[in-house]
Amino acid sequence: MSIALRLLLVEDSEKDAMLLLRHLRRSKYRVTVERVDTSAAMLAALNTQTWDLIICDYSMPQFSAFAALKLLQDSGLDLPFIIVSGTIGEDTAVAAMKAGAHDYILKGNFTRLVPAIERELCEAEVRLARRRVEEQLKASLQEKEVLLKEIHHRVKNNFQIISSLLNLQSNYIQDKQDLEFFKISQRRIEAMALLHEKLYQSQDLARINAAEYIPDLVSSLFYSYEVTASIIDLKLNIEPVFLSLDAAIPCGLIINELVLNSLKHAFSNKTSGGIFVAFSRVINSRFILIVSDNGIGLPEDFDFRNTESLGLQLVNALTSQLLGTIELDRSRGTEFKITFLEDI
DSSP states (O other), X not given: OOEEEEEEEEOSOHHHHHHHHHHHHTTTEEEEEEEEOSHHHHHHHHHHOXXXXXXXXXXXXXXXXXXXXXXXXXXXXXXXXEEEEXXXXXXXXXXHHHHTOOEEXXXXXXXXXXXXXXXXXXXXXXXXXXXXXXXXXXXXXXHHHHHHHHHHHHHHHHHHHHHHHHHHHXXXXXXXXXXXXXXXXXXXXXXXXXXXXXXXXXXXXXXXXHHHHHHHHHHHHHHHTTOOTTTEEEEEEEOOOEEEHHHHHHHHHHHHHHHHHIIIIITTTOSOEEEEEEEEEETTTEXXXXXEEOSSXXXXXXXXXXXXXXXXXXXXXXXXXXXXXXXEEXXXXXXXXXXXXXXX
């Protein structure tokens, strides 16, 4: 049973073209051919027809194999491209293959032509199948990214609903301490909502840029507690490093608790002060988070590892979750330094 073969033959010699076709028609192929010998004719053929194979003479008065190969590559088509020549040196043949030709045949050795065509057509099928698989994988990945974005978006919305419910409920609370507890819980939820909002907006759905997340988180705390720069100066030094979701959530909550503690307690007897937040990655795959203030400081006998403060209990628990360590420096106010590994 013959196999249909659509051949674009780039050849200026009708005699050589007939000799080549004679060899092909003795084989299993039923050849449909168009012969061209200029760039304009080849371009028109590529744009108006569908081809299985291109066979190209190495050198023609108005055209060359390298020019024809460049024309094919510019078209974006992936077709087997075989060069034929009466005399072609080894260096020229190697250069042609490096440029993208699939094979070369000497005109005096057309016995190699049919096996070369069979091989190149088979490899073209393999390349086509691979592209189809890659396109399917790409489409599947894009679909999963859309779904994951939607999940982050919905999680963010759900957190915001919970925050709104707490806000509504707080209108019925008369006790100031209970009201403050509600407000703190609301801030924790908003910190996680902000994280999912950043992930929804990010190109990388698995990691979050600390330089985009942490400043917004701290600024929202200042806004929530109606703190102005004239009262408390905020300084940030956040490197543009990326955190996984598993690390970003506890890290964000730790920052939320420590900055909140500074806002509530560090400047109770001062008219002004400053809060500093730094985040960086050091060379041995560790992250370092520093939250400090120049406020009144903690009492010397205060043990932050054993305290009734829910906020500091959370900081200790979340640091353990990150498999990290926490250090307290009281020399210039209060400074918490938390170190944890990049992968937890």
